[in-house]
Amino acid sequence: MEIKNKYVTIKTNINGAPKESDFEIKVENVSLIIESESEFKDVVVKNMFVSIDPYQINRMKSQSSSQGTISFATAISPGDSIDSYGVGRVLFSHRPDFKKGDLVAGLLTWGEYSIVKEGSLLNKLDPNTGFPLSYHVGVLGFSGLTAYGGFFEVCKPKPGEKVFVSAASGSIGHLVGQYAKLLGCYVVGSAGSQEKVNFLKERLGFDDAFNYKQETDLKSALKRCFPQGIDVYFDNVGGRMLEAAVANMNSFGRVAVCGVISEYTNATTRAAPEMLDIVYKRITIKGFLASDLMNVYAEFLSKTVEYLKGGKLKTIEDISRGVESIPSAFIGLFNGENMGKKIVKVADE
Amino acid sequence: MEIKNKYVTIKTNINGAPKESDFEIKVENVSLIIESESEFKDVVVKNMFVSIDPYQINRMKSQSSSQGTISFATAISPGDSIDSYGVGRVLFSHRPDFKKGDLVAGLLTWGEYSIVKEGSLLNKLDPNTGFPLSYHVGVLGFSGLTAYGGFFEVCKPKPGEKVFVSAASGSIGHLVGQYAKLLGCYVVGSAGSQEKVNFLKERLGFDDAFNYKQETDLKSALKRCFPQGIDVYFDNVGGRMLEAAVANMNSFGRVAVCGVISEYTNATTRAAPEMLDIVYKRITIKGFLASDLMNVYAEFLSKTVEYLKGGKLKTIEDISRGVESIPSAFIGLFNGENMGKKIVKVADE
Structure with missing residues (x-):
């Protein structure tokens, strides 16, 4: 045959x-x-x-x-x-x-x-x-696991913390933001169009969102969205956005680096975060892969099915x-x- | 009076x-x-x-x-x-x-x-x-605590791991290298003169050391010293050395950023490590301050006094x-x- x-x-x-x-x-x-x-x-x-x-x-x-x-x-x-x-x-x-x-x-x-x-x-x-x-x-496959495990296991967030997600309307970002809202965090996302920004705020319940293409200074944009600073940054993009997030982080802030799409196709665009911030604010930057998160797979699946059935996660x-x-x-x-x-x-x- | x-x-x-x-x-x-x-x-x-x-x-x-x-x-x-x-x-x-x-x-x-x-x-x-x-x-004050706590608490080293220390003949570096040797790690230090390099190898028992001022390519220098890669990098300098260390790190490598002396007096020299390495190798970069390490103060002091009295730490x-x-x-x-x-x-x- x-x-x-x-x-x-x-x-x-x-x-x-x-x-x-x-x-x-x-x-x-x-x-x-x-x-x-x-x-x-x-x-x-x-x-x-x-x-x-x-x-x-x-x-x-x-x-x-x-x-x-x-x-x-x-x-x-x-x-x-x-x-x-x-x-x-x-x-x-x-x-x-x-x-x-x-x-x-x-x-x-x-x-x-x-x-x-x-x-x-x-x-x-x-x-x-x-x-x-x-x-x-x-949502029930690797994208969901990456979002769930990356957020809960790598970022170790607490209710009330201020969470920033880049590429927030992407496959993983749109789930991370919603998991963060479900935990009780303040959540802001960045995306590349007004349509996406509106969607994040109006349909997915993000507290705020901005179009990074419309911002002349990402550091100021994040300062505006996070007057009390960022506790957790779920990074999907790397580059200038990572630098701006580190500049706006609070003490003991955590960055989970899931991907760096701005650097994948341009080896010369590399994030150079202010190392003094990393030392004085005791920031942790941590890369991860979904394959390391199999220990939370069962928990991820049961929670996510429950959230989807209850209409709490889109x-x-x-x-x-x-x-x-x-x-x-x-x-x-x-x-x-x-x-x-x-x-x-x-x-x- | x-x-x-x-x-x-x-x-x-x-x-x-x-x-x-x-x-x-x-x-x-x-x-x-x-x-x-x-x-x-x-x-x-x-x-x-x-x-x-x-x-x-x-x-x-x-x-x-x-x-x-x-x-x-x-x-x-x-x-x-x-x-x-x-x-x-x-x-x-x-x-x-x-x-x-x-x-x-x-x-x-x-x-x-x-x-x-x-x-x-x-x-x-x-x-x-x-x-x-x-x-x-x-050695019994904040420098010692920073070295001890930064190494054991932040780097979480295991015996046999490969440890790199920059500014290795400095106040903190020369202690970190010795603590790492006492744990059973392979230890390499960088310093800024041949005299310092000799001292690290001959007097402090480092497995290897190099003069960074004599190296045209830090990445190659680290590759030469760490043919099996770096598991732990205790960073005192930031800048190009941090980039070279990240490039040579093994999976699940850890960087403890104690200080970034190369960046203190030059705000334009900022480390831009390859973020793809950070993601794929699941590297953690973590800044810390000695004031966060008071929980290990008693342990640090008793161990360090014991090592000094036993002639195991210089x-x-x-x-x-x-x-x-x-x-x-x-x-x-x-x-x-x-x-x-x-x-x-x-x-x-």
Whole structure:
């Protein structure tokens, strides 16, 4: 049995902002070995929804990039399929724990089908949760875990504290702000358009928000929004915003660095926070990855399901359709085109 | 009763590197109110040893300095006496808990006499410890506490970890390196001369050391000294060295920022570490002040006394004499002139 798999790859390593011509859509023939005695333990998944995340750009850089940590991000070579979190349905399985028709979430690929090797992340989904399947890619998937664990475990917030979130209308930021409100914090977000700012304030209950593109001085903008200073900064952008946040922080302030999208495509834009502030105000800056937060996964999931069912947490999804739309969906992340979690729907349910 | 007190003050606020002409020696007449019924609760101390520390420069800057945290460092105005940790002998006391002749350590001044107000730091010293009095200014005083608490509490080191200390022959660095060796870590220090480098390796037992002034590329220098990467960086300097350390850090590496002497006198030299490293390697950067470490004071003191008595810990002191030498002693800190703890002996014992 053979299937044709249409998938996205890079034509060349990308240093700088990604553009359409960096990508190509390829078609491969996948032969499925169907003997049950096979030594293979693959699960073939028909992809339904795949996650589109900014961090992927770090895997597409050349190894000679000046951004030294490149060895920590599993590299994608030109021609390779690109693995990414997603949701799909099992088409064929060599493993007894998965059978044809099962709904699954795990490490799929930017394409129509994924061949999931043994040992790679794959979990069965309960088909009766009542939530849209796409939620398992975003709010109930790694974006949600990153927001929940990054905020509660890394920032260690207390009710009443003043919380700043950058890229606040993004996949993770819009959830962090709401978790912070649910805890009883004062929450301000930054975003890149008036539409996003209005959405944060009017629909998601942020106490305040501002359009960073309209501000001539980010330090003053934060001073205006935080007359009593910032206790917690959930950083998705790095660069000048991190410097401005540190300048406005209170003693014992905490910065959780989830991502630095302003630095991903520009190795020369690097945050240089005032170190005297860091010493005198005893500030902690801490980078983290969602994969370190599995210890709170069960708590995250039960709380988040409860909040969603109770209408206390809203999630925003920005869904494009078809494998062909993946490159532009990805490129759009770096131009601030998405609102909420960016997902591509690869196939109907 | 009246005494003449010779003391050091600044003529003007200092922005940039300090120089002799920024300081002046003044003489004031101090009237001592000796009625025992006095409402004053002052203790007048004849100073013997006073501590000379780089952080004082941050108190001498003008309030309009671009280094925003200036409001956290208690400002020194031109003409003011300059308070500083030190050791002396009580000359006169309005308080029942101190009497004439008591040896004390606490917040004295850069001068011959200190009038210590109620509520200000002042503790009696045991005259029979067997240690030189100057030790109570350095290794058994705030420098020691900063080294001990900063290393054990902030860095949370484990035996076998790879530890880097900058300004390693300085008042705090030379102690941190030895505490790290006592714990069983691999320890490398940076310093500003071959003499200091030799001292660290040959006398203090550092595993390796390098002269940062002889290195064209700090990142390569650290790669050479730490082929297996850095787990803990005790930062006394900030700037380019912090960037190089972050580039060479292992996953879950920790940076304790004790001071940033390279940035104190140059507001434009600011560390811009690679944020991608901070995220992917889950690095923590944490500023701290010794005043937050009082919870480990008793432990620090008993351990340090034990190490000193057992010959397991050496302390280096760099002692100048006389109030008149205070400005040059202070200025020398920024030129790397001191070796170990810089102290001025104001009067004989």
